[in-house]
Amino acid sequence: MTWSNQEWWPELLRLDILDDNAAELDPYGEDFDYAEAFQELDLDEVKSDIQDVMTDSQEWWPADYGTYGPLFIRMAWHSAGTYRTIDGRAGASGALQRLPPESSWPDNVNLDKARRLLQPVKQKYGRALSWGDLIVLAGNVALETMGFETYGFAGGRVDEYKSNEAVEWGPETEWETTDPERFEDEEVGNLKDPLANTVMGLIYVNPEGPYGEPDLEGSAANIREEFSRMAMDDEETVALIAGGHTFGKVHGADDETEVGPEPEAAPMEDQGLGWDHDFEKAGMITSGIEGPWNSAPTMWDTGYVDNLLEYEWEPHKGPGGAWQWRPASEEEREDIEKAPAAQDFDESEQPMMLTTDVALKHDEDYREVLENFKENPEEFQQAFARAWYKLIHRDMGPAQRFLGPEVPDEEFVWQDPIPDADYETVGEDEVAELEAAIRDADLSRTDLVKTAWASASTYRDSDKRGGANGARIRLEPQKNWEANEPEALADVLDTYEELQAEFNESRDDDVRVSLADLIVLGGNVGVEDAAADAGYDVDVPFEPGRTDATAEQTDADSFEPLEPKADGFRNYLGDGDWNDLYDTLEERMVDKAELLNLSVTELTALVGGMRALGATYDDTDRGVLTDDPGALTNDFFVNLLDMDYEWEPVSDDEQVFEGYERDSGEQVWEATRFDLIFSSNARLRAHADVYAAEDGEEKLVEDFVEVWHKVMTLDRFDLD
Template sequence: MKCPFTNEALSHTTLGGDINAKWWPEQLNLRILYQNPPTLKPTDDFSYKKEFEKLDVEELKKDLKKLMRSSQDWWPADYGHYGPLFIRLSWHSAGTYRVFDGRGGGSNGNQRFAPLNSWPDNINLDKARRLLWPIKQKYGNKISWGDLLVLAGTVALEDMGFKPYGFAFGRVDIWEAEIDTYWGDEMEWLSNEKRVKDGELQKPLAADHMGLIYVNPEGPNGEPNILEAAKQIRESFKRMAMNDEETVALIAGGHTFGKNHGAAPTSHLGKEVEAAPIEEQNLGWKNSYKSGKGPDTITSGIEGAWTPTPTKWDDSFLRIMFKYDWNLVKSPAGAWQWEAVDVDEEDMVPDAHIPGKKHKPIMLTTDLALRMDSEYKKIAKKFLENPKLLEEAFAKAWFKLTHRDLGPKSRYLGNDIGEDDFIWQDPIPKSYTSINEKEIETLKKEILEKLSIQEILYTVFSAVSTYRDTDKRGGLNGARIRLKPQIDWEINQDKRVAKTIKTLEKIKPDNITFADLLALSGIAAIEKAAKNAGVEINLDFYPGRGDATQEETDIESFNYLKPIANGFLNYLQNGCEELISERALIDLANKLTLTVPEMTVLIGGLRTLGINYNDTPYGRFSEDENRLDNEFFTKLLDMNIEWKPKNNQVFEGFDRKTNKKVYEATRVDLIFGANSQLRAQSEFYAQNDNKEKFIKDFAKAFNKLLNIDRFDIFWR
């Protein structure tokens, strides 16, 4: 008999099954707004914060330390200790973080999924995750994979004699691959021809080759050029939020432990995790060389250890690096590495598996950058002369590496979070707001007497839309819109921002913070706009926001949040006229955790109320901009209007009968009528029977953004 179906007919069950994307590759991709929906979670009403409260942290750590010293036959531990493997696991989980968009990092356990689980830089970390499975199985919902992957390396450091700064739990797992996160255009591993242009690494990327966490350990493009490697290290680590001292501390501290694996050419390795045959059960890189494990392991292709004490914390990495001259050699796998010359017996490295056998210590091209680059050398020498400084610097750098994308301390779970408030945590003082209902209503009335709906909402939305859920930074809390650098951003040079801030400062009572006053202003404006449309709404006001100071604000770091485009406010930075701005809108909506309906209703409401950058006319179809209604959608879908392009960003709407120009709009405006999925949303809100629902949905979505960074009361 012949099967009635073909494999092609079932292609929708593979990642290659999106035939629409093949037919129309320029179609706006909305999938990033559907990533990890609640329907993917195997459990309903799950609160990781509540489950974590049941966790015995000390018992978990004991189990991890026991595992580290229990070498398994199926994947033997180097030197009888899995600690170095788990350090690499944690480092590579957290180390994908990048400052430009806050994506990457280890805050959601994404290393379990493609493409990260199959990157060449993550070869054999699938074995580390599998070693942890019995512990995850034992503790279940009380420990997330995200927390476990990062905790494993921290506990490993502790078990090998290092005292970590601390550890905060709170990483919530995702349940599918983040397939729409941009990691580069290259289709071949370790290539970089599309990401480096005119000598500059493409933004927002941080790694200089496809499939690497940082840089190529053999040197740029596999060439052992130490000084050029130093340049790439500095750029890559900076894009991952690390300065020179933190970079030196991380490399010197991390490479104190473990070894590299390059027993034979990588041609002996099978397919990566996502391409491995089904019988491998989510393991990849099956090794055909001899035993395929232990002394025959192949990972980076580089072979050897840095120090004679690979499972002990000490200062031997820097001591050996500066003590010896280094010869450039090839590993058994054919990779470039450096071998120490005339090594003293005390510095010979024990074999990881064969007792009595020893080797010369090795260095990577990127390691020797710490010795050859003038700035790195100063720092490395300082650490060498004072090992205590290295210990302190590595502790704080490791803590930053593993917590940078976790968000503010209000999201931290556990009792080992440290007493310091680091500036990279975007500290915010405690709120002093103590205002009653009568005072709230009086204050709302005064605000609306002094400021227009447009002045208030433009300023408030400019503040809330700085939030990015990718690393839980930005937002209204802290009221940093009144501080540098935000107050100097082009988008905030709109005169309404300065007026609103100045006016609110004058009327602010002593019993409310400026951040809470901004939020209350937004609520008052929305309630007034809805009332003008004949709909009474009362939005919940949640006081408790604090006011950050200029000293608590890292100007350079916050400038990474500076918007190039904000489609909600019809803002596009000068010089970006060729940008496909609707794509930037989807990216921003994703960072704001908005659903497609929430994004749609916010655009419609903001346009109806005239909340545009510099008061431009684009998308403003309403006859009364103080009244919140669905007029943006009704006019956008009106067939009496014909649209014609004026330039790449702006379009003109003409009355079909008179040929008179009646409206102007941007790409962001028109996409809600042009894209079939977004048009379906627009048609829903344009219906006569959905006017009131539109108003209530807009108010609800706006209030969500007002409180999106309130982890103190809405932890997630």
Template sequence: MDGNDINTAGKCPVMHGGMTAAGRSNTDWWPNALNLDILHQHDRKTNPLGPDFNYREALKSLDIDALKADLRKLMNDSQDWWPADWGSYVGMFARVAWHAAGSYRLADGRGGGGTGNQRFAPLNSWPDNANTDKGRRLLWPIKKKYGNKISWADLIILAGTVAYEVAGLKTFGFAFGREDIWHPEKDTYWGAEKEWLAPSDGRYDSVDDPATMENPLAAVQMGLIYVNPEGVNGQPDPLRTAAQVRETFARMAMNDEETAALTIGGHTIGKCHGNGSAADLSAAPEGGEAEHQGLGWLNTKGRGIGRNTVVSGIEGAWTTHPTRWDHEYLDLLLNYDWELKKSPAGAWQWEAVDLAEEHMPADVEDPSKRINLVMTDADMALKMDPDFRKIIDRFHRDPAALDDAFARAWFKLTHRDMGPKSRYFGPDVPAEDLIWQDPIPAGPTGYDAEALKARIAASGLSIADMVATAWDSARTYRGSDMRGGANGARIRLAPQKDWQGNEPERLARVLSVLEPIAAESGASIADTIVLAGNLGIEQAAKAAGFEIKVPFAPGRGDATDAQTEVDSFDVLEPLADGYRNWLKKDYVVSPEELMLDRTQLLGLTAPEMTVLTGGMRVIGANFGGSKDGVFTDREGALSNDFFVNLTDMGNSWHPVGEGRYEIRDRNTGAVKWTATRVDLVFGSNSILRSYAEVYAQDDNREKFVRDFVAAWTKVMNADRFDLTA
């Protein structure tokens, strides 16, 4: 045998880290290849509960009162292995829930507490999440007891809400319904930095102009939830920090009042931990040793608990009584002067000058000892920024207004990524409809759908008109936070009616035809738009020789301007749509990568993306009637011609500049079609080509049509939570 044989050499036969001898992944070897991994996240094979498990049904058997009672007991049941500050975990669980929900960002709807993703890397090991692992372990006995009836995602957020109730706050409400994921969201973009807490300059065109932060990011540095508590890049300057706080919270869907209320309420309970050196801590959970059992940040040179805990590096409490909801925070912030000092861990913090003994909080372990009050640079920003100061002065004069503002902002923070109210479950769901929930009235169902379809068919609208309008209405859906979609027909309202990608002139013309038909038929405009798209698909299939009925479920409602928060809908505007072969402008990111992002948000798989693209091309649904990618001589027919001609080796492909190509006859050189990068990636990428070849086969013409209809219906119904509840 060869001396390098893996058996004789005593080597492990598994090539760790990749599928090559060097242990490298495909993307290491070919970094410019299109990586489809984002479409494979949360494959059902990773779910240990199996395909038949229904969390909504499991919730119906949950004893919610008993669960809350167990959580209330836990709040004051200090554990020897991780003792509670002042014998209370209210600060701990408020922080765990806050840091789960606080990763949400408005730009793409990703992050947030809706999936339990704090259990996995990278979030479980972010520096800003230090010791949230202890909070989740404290919750484990309760999770074990109630099992599948409560998800980790729901339990984490509920624990934070109960913590505030135990502290004395009247909360706004709570909704169950968050379903767990089972492996990391490794393809979510959290920033380009290669080290934790790297200076934030790389995230901005100018760090002095927070609005220039790279989209879709919200946090100012890699590994932080919001802003650096010591100041911009760790340098205290409350006015500069105020600008970052304002922008960061705005990118997390909060206005100035909500931002101020959350900061006040978040710092009314609990404390900062920095009574020691971070250099003495073990690795974060994801890099820990086996004997640590998934716990991180363990002190290697001392107790590392109680008064010796190290988390942020700042050391001290914000209020005199950090385990209760009261109004001390603003009294102390506004009535004392504050000076910069260094914590025992070497972090910048603001400490009260000449603090009266009665305002000194007790030591977390020994009530006979007293400690100083501290504020972070973000706290001082509220005091020194003129606009924030007006808000906190009002809250100081009217504590009841602060209570209400924080309760509502906390509810929004912890529910923003759950989607519409129809997804909420439980006895504590607030009756009030909130504008950020994107409310939609119930739609009619008693009309004659077939008669409505006949009226649309007689309207003179083209297949392309009907399909493109329905697609544009539905494509705004984001599975990240369950926003957008065809339900509500907001495509006819500002801002969507004016988006470039919706072709405003064409859209207005099509709506002028469909709206009176809907009114006369007793149907919603939302249903009518979708039904028109379905009709277009059926007509296109018939032109290709296939009779097929596209499934349709009535019941969509029509939202009003008053039910639409215009500013928050701006972020849903498509900047590219590979399915309609459109780019608003050239971006650093390639068109095919932008298409993957849209596909993942729509909840589609790579095969579904493939079949939809090929079908949309031959139907003629391109933006502006472009002929790029329309590889057929019978445009308007739902044929598999796109794939047949893409894979035909009688053709050759030639770049002609600006991301466009010509498809030429290999023998004559005659130009047959034009294409974009998005079109050709289905032939150039080995995985996508394997799907394209399936749909190009002679025996799969009918399969192509049926698969297209199934994928189309999935998009049209993506926001119909009433169909899956």
């Protein structure tokens, strides 16, 4: 086996996560329009086909209770449930569950069977039905066939064909370890960023309790931490757990050691299936826990909530050797209504609970929700319907990306709604008028560029959140983010609002300009003028049509994770007090570039151009390696690679460096790790060489304008 560069040099900055942004990995090709193909589907026919599969028990993997419904619910839940608000990564989009590492996670045991059961449906509809949509739709169909009324379904998830290497799953090198490095100060319920799952290889929390012990208080703390990182409140958390555990059972008829290797380690003859075991001999083994939660595992009711609240529960080791809970007294164990055995209806099974279930009962706030659900079953139904809809759609972005006849009319605040324009947007003549007004205003070039960047660069391609549309930079919490220099930003926004008001009030027609459009247009003006100062006549494309969101349309709490803790593009270092797993500033810069869907070339051009423009945090000279700041030159790369200078770190943390002339010893420059990585890293230096050449400046200007426009329009799904 040949070692990779990363294995030879583990500390080498990983740039390969940006390569997918420059490559075409979809086998259907770049011209294929999935949205158009999906809209041609007969969704009722698809659902009917899923239902046929769901009730057709196969000998190679027999259905519990005669239906694969609970298995499909678990599959959909585990696909969507990896989503985390910290970086917007994972979730159901892309169908990453069918690729490693998720395909072989211990928590996804036997979900390979669920997907294989759906293979005929996927084959029938081909490119018109992505695996991402099929997995989630199967969960919805399962709920509906068992008596639950779902809130709706939206298609539009486009499949990935390569694992997302940008997702940081944790510091562990083994599954299901109890590594305290996962938690800040080794404290349960205090995960490091960007993690959400509290155990490596599990979707949420350890069902036995923290570190595999039946600790109710610690389990509740982990649940609250985990679900809050999915932007779920206490009611949504309880609704999801209670609703999901209304159906099916867990399988731990024997010790997990009786199970074969996971799919990625299984022998070739198993053809992508893993966890082989003799279920006819031992019963199905998915975990070390065994049993249903209530007496009717294929019917929507309040049986789970009733059992949890009406009985006292005690921990014990089940047949698989794991901690689970049973009614505390012999009398209660006799009294509780039994469920039919999954494979033999003549037999019965006693309901059980997980540590995570009992933790809900013993947490004061969670218990209040449970008791309300018990007293008001309709509220339980509605709460689960809405929370489930949010769970399976949370990573899809704004509602305009939702496809199909079952998309509800209601738009939710977690979808970051943008109002429709009730006016005509500006045309070429009006844009020219506004550009002149911006140039006449009391705004510097760096004001224009930094404000546009701060607005647009919030975008995350992972979950399609953020961006310039909506002008949320003027709202809480974005207007007060340190990286945005709140006092200076407030002055810029005041000026823009005056320009907006003057323009809109002067019109005797229906044409109006939004603040969102004005901010982007101002950034374009700054870039065009900077290029002109360097001797280049460029036009930055501008597509009007953005509108301004209101505070009521903005979930301020869930926007907090979008705040940059550092920003390599503005040379903002942050305070360095990071509760996360990123070791260096340059790793943060590459991570942000990946979220912006940038290639290595685009990253390099964007940083070099921003430095030339002097668009740095607090207007410092750090990284502005030019005597002519504000002009779009290639001076950053020329001087960075110039061997007439040498660099020394300012302090032990090696975040800031000073550049000295070798001959005189005079300090000339100051830069950060964000800057020097473009000369110290071989691959980035190779790109810097291109722009530093005598014929490289024109290319830099062209590339910068192109990537600037790309960032300004990343959230313009209406332009697709």
